[in-house]
Amino acid sequence: MGLKQSRLANSFIKKVINVKKNNIETRLADAREELAGLKKFPDPEFVGIIRELGFRCELCARCCTKDFNDHVFLLDADLAVLREINPDFISPAPYYEFCDQKGRFYVSGYALKTNPDGSCVFLKNKRCKIYENRPSICRVYPYMLHQEADDSGKVDWRQISGLNEHGCYNSELEDSECEAIARETRVYEEAYLTHMIGFFETVEAHFRKNHLKHVQSIYDRKMREFLKGECGLEVFVYCKGKFEKQKLRPKSEI
Numbered sequence: 001m002g003l004k005q006s007r008l009a010n011s012f013i014k015k016v017i018n019v020k021k022n023n024i025e026t027r028l029a030d031a032r033e034e035l036a037g038l039k040k041f042p043d044p045e046f047v048g049i050i051r052e053l054g055f056r057c058e059l060c061a062r063c064c065t066k067d068f069n070d071h072v073f074l075l076d077a078d079l080a081v082l083r084e085i086n087p088d089f090i091s092p093a094p095y096y097e098f099c100d101q102k103g104r105f106y107v108s109g110y111a112l113k114t115n116p117d118g119s120c121v122f123l124k125n126k127r128c129k130i131y132e133n134r135p136s137i138c139r140v141y142p143y144m145l146h147q148e149a150d151d152s153g154k155v156d157w158r159q160i161s162g163l164n165e166h167g168c169y170n171s172e173l174e175d176s177e178c179e180a181i182a183r184e185t186r187v188y189e190e191a192y193l194t195h196m197i198g199f200f201e202t203v204e205a206h207f208r209k210n211h212l213k214h215v216q217s218i219y220d221r222k223m224r225e226f227l228k229g230e231c232g233l234e235v236f237v238y239c240k241g242k243f244e245k246q247k248l249r250p251k252s253e254i
């Protein structure tokens, strides 16, 4: 298997979901299956791909912009650090997963906000202002090890984001460096999938207990009204095994 690239890092932007398959059970089963596959992915192959790429960052900072990577998703450990730094720079991650029949949304976590020009709120003069404390995904980027569909819809393992769109390639990397990158990327991807499995399990239990269900037509209508500024939103954000309720004001009131 050669190297596979993703245009967008899946850990930054969640998979584009086929709406027909957007039910909790399917998403939970997919995440569990992917985690099992990740654990079985051969380490020598992953290390070999990293060596073959020979990627070196050229400090272009494109990866810190919405245009390139949509959003920075925060794991619980990241959230704790970022809340200490500046809680105002965090918001519910976009692309909420579910909406119940009462019009309340459910999302798998928080993300960093961006500036009006689409750059990360922590980017200044092409440098990260919180480099030592940057979120997990920023530490492993552009490496990844997860399954994603390509433009033709074929799902396969992807190991690099934005191939040939940033950085330079074919550099000589030490074996120890490749092994460390592979190790850290695996740790991140396992943590991300474990987080997502926790989210799907929690939302499934919450829906069952409260006789709720995901209704796509209500999701679409509420989102349309919100985007037009006609209403606010109630969003339940998954965090540390529970939901935090957030109220988003109508855009017309911001």
Ligand code: SF4
Binding pocket: 063, 064, 065, 072, 112, 120, 121, 122, 123, 124, 127, 128, 129, 130, 131, 134, 135, 138
């Ligand atoms: S936190 Fe730092 S490294 Fe991560 S996207 Fe923002 S500026 Fe870039």
